[in-house]
Amino acid sequence: MRHNVGVLAAAAPTAQVMAVVKADGYGHGAEAVARAALAGGATWLGVCTIEEALDLRAAGITAPLLSWLHLPDDDFGAAIAADVDLSASSREHLAAIVAAARAAGRRVRLHLKVDTGLSRGGAPMAALPDLLDDAAKATADGTAEVVAVWSHLAHADAPHHPVLDVQAERLDAAWRAARDRGLGRGGVLLRHLANSAATLTRPDLHLDIVRPGIAVYGLDPLDRPVPQSPLRPAMTLRARVALAKRVPAGEGVSYGHEWTTPHETVLALLPVGYADGVPRRLNARGRMQVLLDGRLRPVVGRVCMDQVVVDCGPGSDVRTGDTAVLFGPGAHGEPTAQDWADELGTIHYEIATGVHGRRVARTVVGGAA
Secondary structure: OHHHHHHHHHHOOOOEEEEEOHHHHHOOOHHHHHHHHHHHOOOEEEEOOHHHHHHHHHOOOOOOEEEOOOOOOOOHHHHHHOOOEEEEOOHHHHHHHHHHHHHHOOOEEEEEEEEOOOOOOOEEHHHHHHHHHHHHHHHHOOOEEEEEEEOOOOOOOOOOOHHHHHHHHHHHHHHHHHHHOOOOEOOEOEEEOOOHHHHHHOHHHOOOEEOOOHHHHOOOOOOOOHHHOOOOOOOOEEEEOOEEEEEOOOOEEOHHHOEEOOOOEEEEEEOOOOOOOOOOOOOOOOOOEEEEOOEEEEEEOOOOOOOEEEEEEOOOOOOOOOEEEEEOOOOOOOOOHHHHHHHHOOOHHHHHHHOOOOOOOOOOOOOOO
16 A cells, blocks of 8 residues: 555645545555555545544554545534544534534634536535635634635546536636635645545546545555556455365255255355355356465355355365465456456456455554554
């Protein structure tokens, strides 16, 4: 992850890097990711929820930190006390944040989010003047300082899509309107728009801060295969064999007996299942393989909540305690998160963030963490 952030920082040399570590660092562990990203050159961190932000602060991480997805009745006071920057997308949200700042007796740092074309979060352009007026009043009375105006791209994985240019123009108009009202911190008002794909492909959209997410974790937003991508996938999902046993021909395997042993074979039981992030749809029809004892071997029978069964073949020497790789960077022939995504008709984001739960231990390698 340090390497990946270095690649992203080099791609956007005129901008600061805000590494997005939401959703427990895309399933990798938010604290470890945050430390690696900062070591790799990031100067900001981004999360969705206040709870995510407070967890990082509780871990002793003091870097500038933005939280952007809230309900108006969230505990903004705790975030303000912890020096967390907050995003406001509407007058209602802004009023709640400002009220919390007044109650806390502290000034809140704001990033005003504009809906430039994604039609998701952010103030519509028609509602922006009122939001800016309210922000200017909160700034004038010392309750708030506006750090940035920002938005999010709809088509960044298609670098030449015309909507990207429309969004950039709308953000620029919003930023200029904010400046006209005197908003900014010390006369400086930042802009940020670019996600991972735009960081790598659209230098004109780098502006003041880039916000890479998936690329921090080495999963290429442009779907380039690992050998062709400058990024290195960080996550490897492993499980040790809980039981290896020889089974005769004609035996049904797992629920519903969707697969039957065609001959005598060795089956290996892995204690990992859909409760841990192995999608149930990777089932008996040969859609899932693991690297075990130096070979790719098929998962057979249904994926269960807690376990999967691997067919190791009649001559296998696989034993209890051996380690199987479910997916990884692909450097040793193991499946990758992209392979799973291709099988399921989804994206590698979903695969990585789906690895969750207390039963999946995260071991950080390559650093003090």
